Amino acid sequence: MNNITTLSYEKPRFFTPGVWVITLLASVGLLSLLVRFIFGLGAVTNLDNQYPWGIWIAVDVACGVALAAGGFMTALIAHIVHGKGYKSVIRPALLTATLGYTFVALGVLTDLGRYYNMWHILLPKYWSPNSALFEVGMCVASYLTVLYIEFLPIVVDRFKGRVNLPGMLKTFNGFFERFLKILDVSLKKVMTIFIILGVVLSCMHQSSLGTLMVLASVKVHPLWQTPILPLLFLLSAFVVGFAMVIFESLIASKSFNLKPEVKVLSRLSRFIPILLLIYLTAKLIDMVTRETYVYLFTASLDSIMYWIEIIIGIAIPFTILMFEKYRNNQTWLFTAAASVIFGVVLNRINVYLIGFTPLYVDKPYFPAWTEIAVTVGFISLIILLYRFFALNFPVIEDMEN
Amino acid sequence: MGIERREFLKTLAIASGTLAGVSSLKASDKAKLNPDRFGVLSDLTYCIGCRKCEWACNEANDLPNQPLDSFSDTSVFEQMRRPTSEKYTVVNSYADKGLDGGALNVKVQCMHCENPPCVSACIVGALRKHPDGPVTYNASACIGCRYCIITCPFQIPTYEYEKVLTPQVRKCTLCLERTIENEQLPACVEVCPTEAIIFGHREELIDVAHERIKKNPDKYIDHVYGEHEVGGTSWMYLSNQPFNEIGFPELSDNSPAELTESIQHGIFKGFSGPIMLFSLLGIIMKVMKKEEENE
Numbered sequence: 001m002n003n004i005t006t007l008s009y010e011k012p013r014f015f016t017p018g019v020w021v022i023t024l025l026a027s028v029g030l031l032s033l034l035v036r037f038i039f040g041l042g043a044v045t046n047l048d049n050q051y052p053w054g055i056w057i058a059v060d061v062a063c064g065v066a067l068a069a070g071g072f073m074t075a076l077i078a079h080i081v082h083g084k085g086y087k088s089v090i091r092p093a094l095l096t097a098t099l100g101y102t103f104v105a106l107g108v109l110t111d112l113g114r115y116y117n118m119w120h121i122l123l124p125k126y127w128s129p130n131s132a133l134f135e136v137g138m139c140v141a142s143y144l145t146v147l148y149i150e151f152l153p154i155v156v157d158r159f160k161g162r163v164n165l166p167g168m169l170k171t172f173n174g175f176f177e178r179f180l181k182i183l184d185v186s187l188k189k190v191m192t193i194f195i196i197l198g199v200v201l202s203c204m205h206q207s208s209l210g211t212l213m214v215l216a217s218v219k220v221h222p223l224w225q226t227p228i229l230p231l232l233f234l235l236s237a238f239v240v241g242f243a244m245v246i247f248e249s250l251i252a253s254k255s256f257n258l259k260p261e262v263k264v265l266s267r268l269s270r271f272i273p274i275l276l277l278i279y280l281t282a283k284l285i286d287m288v289t290r291e292t293y294v295y296l297f298t299a300s301l302d303s304i305m306y307w308i309e310i311i312i313g314i315a316i317p318f319t320i321l322m323f324e325k326y327r328n329n330q331t332w333l334f335t336a337a338a339s340v341i342f343g344v345v346l347n348r349i350n351v352y353l354i355g356f357t358p359l360y361v362d363k364p365y366f367p368a369w370t371e372i373a374v375t376v377g378f379i380s381l382i383i384l385l386y387r388f389f390a391l392n393f394p395v396i397e398d399m400e401n
Numbered sequence: 402m403g404i405e406r407r408e409f410l411k412t413l414a415i416a417s418g419t420l421a422g423v424s425s426l427k428a429s430d431k432a433k434l435n436p437d438r439f440g441v442l443s444d445l446t447y448c449i450g451c452r453k454c455e456w457a458c459n460e461a462n463d464l465p466n467q468p469l470d471s472f473s474d475t476s477v478f479e480q481m482r483r484p485t486s487e488k489y490t491v492v493n494s495y496a497d498k499g500l501d502g503g504a505l506n507v508k509v510q511c512m513h514c515e516n517p518p519c520v521s522a523c524i525v526g527a528l529r530k531h532p533d534g535p536v537t538y539n540a541s542a543c544i545g546c547r548y549c550i551i552t553c554p555f556q557i558p559t560y561e562y563e564k565v566l567t568p569q570v571r572k573c574t575l576c577l578e579r580t581i582e583n584e585q586l587p588a589c590v591e592v593c594p595t596e597a598i599i600f601g602h603r604e605e606l607i608d609v610a611h612e613r614i615k616k617n618p619d620k621y622i623d624h625v626y627g628e629h630e631v632g633g634t635s636w637m638y639l640s641n642q643p644f645n646e647i648g649f650p651e652l653s654d655n656s657p658a659e660l661t662e663s664i665q666h667g668i669f670k671g672f673s674g675p676i677m678l679f680s681l682l683g684i685i686m687k688v689m690k691k692e693e694e695n696e
């Protein structure tokens with residue numbers, strides 16, 4: 001952008017060698033996606049009647065929703081509780097959430113056998129309030145809309161006072177300016193409602209993603225199957241929301257050559273140990289109540305995965321972030337955030353895939369390479385789009401002034 | 402798990418979506434079922450493993466089929482089979498488990514649960530419990546999420562993964578068209594030469610089953626499988642062997658649908674939970690803003 005000429009800071013170019021690799025991965029993903037839509041689910045997935053859900057649901061959807069929790073967590077802290085000094089992380093978190101949920105929706109669309117019927121969930125005649133999936137679907141659809149509305153001010157900021165259409169279209173410049181001004185003013189008026197709505201919708205579907213697997217009853221391993229799965233999903237979404245904000249902010253500052261915002265992030269990170277403790281307590285009470293500790297030492301894949309989840313996802317980051325000197329250290333902060341994220345991702349995969357045991361299995365599920373390609377491709381696209389928006393829209397404060 | 406504990410967990414569960422105080426917990430209204438709804442009783446000790454039911458099912462449902470004589474081939478019994486998208490029912494054989502040391506044959510198909518998890522799961526109501534018993538599927542409503550397959554406690558519904566545009570969920574229909582619309586017997590029941598499967602009103606079949614156990618207590622296991630499993634099923638079994646030894650899952654008497662629906666409704670009844678949360682957040686926001694301005 002040429003209006004920032006007075007600065008010594010120079011925005012990096014869009015393409016770097018790393019970005020080229022990511023672009024390549026995204027292209028392979030898009031090609032696999034094309035094959036899925038031309039030749040059907042059977043051609044690109046290893047899904048079968050024992051494992052009807054694979055990584056597209058477990059990773060793209062279940063993990064995707066959890067990791068996009070940074071959006072509503074920062075909204076909660078910054079806008080609703082009016083915590084001070086968190087302003088700089090709001091827009092990056094919002095961008096991640098918007099991109100994240102967009103791709104959750106695309107992931108669902110890819111996985112649905114009759115994707116063209118997806119709009120049925122909006123038709124009252126098909127409404128099924130008994131279905132947790134219906135609730136998830138409605139909430140994700142509404143929240144996605146809310147996110148786009150919350151994102152609009154960023155777009156308005158970008159073009160306000162700078163509308164400059166080329167050639168023939170010049171005559172419309174004035175019109176668009178006026179339009180943007182009205183949009184700006186009216187958005188400011190109603191934004192409060194959408195911010196609160198976003199938090200409510202998030203709490204609703206983050207937990208319902210847990211309810212979803214409660215209905216799978218005996219098929220989910222007792223280490224994870226519990227009626228309080230919705231509560232556990234909600235609590236872990238809270239934790240991972242903070243972790244994601246820290247994680248992505250540190251990566252962004254590295255890749256855009258900015259000074260890392262350790263101070264803000266360190267303050268944010270104080271919430272993590274508290275939430276981890278609540279999460280762990282709920283998990284333990286549940287374990288004792290249901291007497292599932294008997295499965296802890298069975299040396300099965302399930303018990304190993306459970307332990308990894310607890311140690312890497314909870315114990316390690318909890319310990320690190322208990323100490324102020326580690327919280328103020330960029331490397332430790334990053335390590336703690338990354339391990340929280342790893343833990344929650346593993347938890348979702350455990351609940352949806354590893355802990356999911358069909359009654360009759362003749363072939364265990366392992367994703368086909370095309371399934372992996374689509375998932376990796378979507379993640380790559382998110383990264384590319386994040387980079388594009390961060391470079392061209394007023395998202396990261398330090399890049400603007 | 403004791404009742405108290407379950408109640409406790411349920412209460413905790415409800416706290417999850419809302420954190421707001423939702424007090425009442427309402428179990429789902431059970432689907433409206435006719436008192437004289439239909440069912441099938443399968444007496445495994447009568448089954449001779451002729452697999453004629455498989456053939457008749459394929460015929461009745463326009464599934465790919467082979468000549469009837471080819472079904473006397475018993476080599477298929479070497480492996481346990483499951484229903485597929487082209488076969489709504491299969492017979493499995495358990496050697497030495499039958500009476501007098503013979504084989505015990507088990508016909509597998511949709512159980513047509515009384516409170517079916519698959520129906521509770523379906524996001525668009527494509528699966529329905531018919532008041533007369535059958536669990537039906539409406540392909541034109543289906544979005545193909547396959548959540549029904551995830552939740553079926555008997556691992557019954559199958560999917561046409563190889564179809565590009567119009568894949569369907571496939572499973573036994575209890576011959577809805579024949580039985581309810583045309584007062585015929587289900588195709589498998591009609592063809593069975595030994596009356597190992599009988600069709601009738603569910604309540605009467607339960608009486609028949611208990612009667613048989615009472616008359617022959619040495620022959621039968623004292624358990625009518627499906628009378629209570631997951632809240633009861635339309636299809637029920639009698640056996641001379643413990644059911645868990647012949648491929649039947651051990652399930653509780655409650656339908657998983659009851660639990661999830663009470664969680665869902667506890668949180669969302671009249672949108673009370675979300676509305677409370679919304680107001681709570683709104684108030685916090687106002688208060689905090691004031692404080693900020695006062696500073």
Ligand code: SF4
Nearest residue numbers: 511512513514519553
């Ligand atoms: S057996 Fe499975 S498919 Fe059949 S009604 Fe019960 S839950 Fe649905």
Ligand code: SF4
Nearest residue numbers: 523543544546547549
């Ligand atoms: S696959 Fe179809 S029938 Fe099954 S739950 Fe999804 S929409 Fe309903």
